[in-house]
Amino acid sequence: MQKVESGWHVYRTRFLVRAKQLTQPLEFRDVLGREHTGQPGDYLIESSDGTQRIARREIFEDIYVVMISSARMKRKISNPIIAGRTITSTSNSEKGQHPTC
Numbered sequence: 455m456q457k458v459e460s461g462w463h464v465y466r467t468r469f470l471v472r473a474k475q476l477t478q479p480l481e482f483r484d485v486l487g488r489e490h491t492g493q494p495g496d497y498l499i500e501s502s503d504g505t506q507r508i509a510r511r512e513i514f515e516d517i518y519v520v521m522i523s524s525a526r527m528k529r530k531i532s533n534p535i536i537a538g539r540t541i542t543s544t545s546n547s548e549k550g551q552h553p554t555c
Contacts, residue, residue: 471501473518475496476494491508492508492510
C-alpha cells in the first residue's frame with residue numbers, strides 16, 4: 455500500500471472556547487433540542503455564542519490546548535523568566551543597562 459502525502463493539510467481549530475472538566479455525570483438538552491450526555495472526565499464546552507456541548511475527554515484533549523489566563527499572562531509579562539532566571543524590571547533596566555542573564 456502506497457502512502458499518499460500530496461493533498462494533505464494541517465488544520466487547527468479557529469475558535470476559542472471555555473471548558474471545564476466534569477467531576478460527575480451531566481445530561482442536558484440544548485436550545486435546539488439535542489441531548490448531551492457526559493461522564494466524569496469529559497468536558498463541558500461553552501462557545502463564544504453561549505451554546506454548550508459535551509466532548510469526550512480523549513477527543514477534547516486531542517483537539518484543544520489550554521490558553522494561558524489573562525491574569526497569569528500579566529504576571530509573566532511583569533516578571534519574565536529568561537534562561538531559567540527571573541528578570542526584575544527595576545535595577546538594570548531603570549539604570550539604562552541591559553539585564554544580565
